[in-house]
Amino acid sequence: MTDITKKSRSPLAWVPSLYFAQGLPFFAVALVAGQMFKSMGVGNDDIGHWTAAIMSAWIFKPLWSPFLELASSKKLVVVSFQLIGGVCLGGVALALHLPFWVAACVTMLTLVAIASATHDVACDGLYIASLDEKDQARYAGWTGTFFNAGRFISAGGLLLLAGHFEKTMGVASAWTIVFCILAAAMVALGLYNSWALPQAKNAVSVDTNAAAIARTLKEVILDYFRKPGIWVAIIFIILFRAGEAQVQTIGPLFLREARNLGGLGLTTAEVGAVYGTVGTIAFIVGSIAGGYFTSWLGLKRAILVLILAVNLPNLVFYFLSVTLPTDLTIIGTALSVEMFGYGFGFVGLILYMMQVVAPGKYQTAHYAFSTGIMQLGFSLFKWISGDIQIALGYQHFFVWVLCAAIPVAIMSQLIPMSARQSNVVLPHATGAEAKVV
DSSP states (O other): OOSTTOOOSOGGGTHHHHHHHHHHHHHIIIIIHHHHHHHTTOOHHHHHHHHHHHTTHHHHHHHHGGGGGGSSBHHHHHHHHHHHHHHHHHHHHHHTTSTTHHHHHHHHHHHHHHHHHHHHHHHHHHHHHHSOHHHHHHTHHHHHHHHHHHHIIIIIIHHHHHHHHHHHHOHHHHHHHHHHHHHHHHHHHHHHHHHHSOOOBOOOOTTOSHHHHHHHHHHHHHHHHTSTTHHHHHHHHHHHTHHHHHHHHHHHHHHHSOGGGTSOOOOHHHHIIIIIIIHHHHHHHHHHHHHHHHHHHOHHHHHHHHHHHHHGGGHHHHHHHHHOOOOHHHHHHHHHHHHHHHHHHHHHHHHHIIIIISOSTTHHHHHHHHHHHHHHHHHHHHHHHHHHHHHHOHHHHHHHHHHTTHHHHHHHTTSOSSOOOSSOOOSSOOHHHHHHO
């Protein structure tokens, strides 16, 4: 039984806190960690390597997510991993003061990433299981808003705070405070959600055991790779984020880099002001606009525009690297253009995975696998971004990023933009599929 017929609290009592707890640790790993390493003197190449490795948890989460069905309820999984994530974020704060602090921080951040990726699966499952289709649509805007509130707080408010404390208390102490705040917030959210969330009990079935789930998972994986044209689709998904992954890694570090080394020389607080606040708002607006644009034109006609939207605004980084402006208004405006384009165009990849790759017998599970491949592409290009930037310098690196978009732009005009299936399409997820996602 789901909680659709037994809701005891308004979704407004738990949807915001649920998705804020999804966004906060993700952006702590994706954005805050890189800024922390930069402040602590780690090189761009090592930052690219370590953060790419840490975020690989989102690549592999589809492989262990089916086994979460063995828990008694989705609420138990959600609350448990919110609390675990909070403890691990606190571990980052402690790790900063160890002699082997880099290895210790990477270890703790990896645990945060695993907890967050696992939480994502149960979080979305709880939302779906606890609300009927009408309420799912009604509160969908709240999920995106509060997920991105995690970005706003992490890359905006906390960077501003870190910048203040770096000047008054020193770098290590400043970032200790930041990660203690993140830890306390996650623990508080876990405790609140232990009261507020609906149970969303998992279905009890004689087939629900580890061996049965493993067999279903194997069939889902094999069926995914039997799809017509799947390898071309995988290449397209991986290449889609080639430029964006590198800019999202090196761009914030370029803002922090000393001016005599080719950067803008911004402080941690200034990066938080222009990238985490104004940039986040531009990203959200771009995402909404991109959705309406694609709905109007359809994916086939819109895809090239969406790819260009993700990549052409990266020209602003080349502009910034050539002119090296000092006016925060100019810098903030340029970054807003880049973030708007990122949000606008990223919709194209989501819809490609959803409408072209996923349809079939195991639609929801295959969408999850596609997102893992998407994250694989992101991590691969994130991994090499620091090495390329050091080899080329910032100006030539941003030219390279623009060139990295050419292959996927060409592919978008040559490959199908509608689903091609060799199996029977089922209108709804089967019981076996529900165990996999």
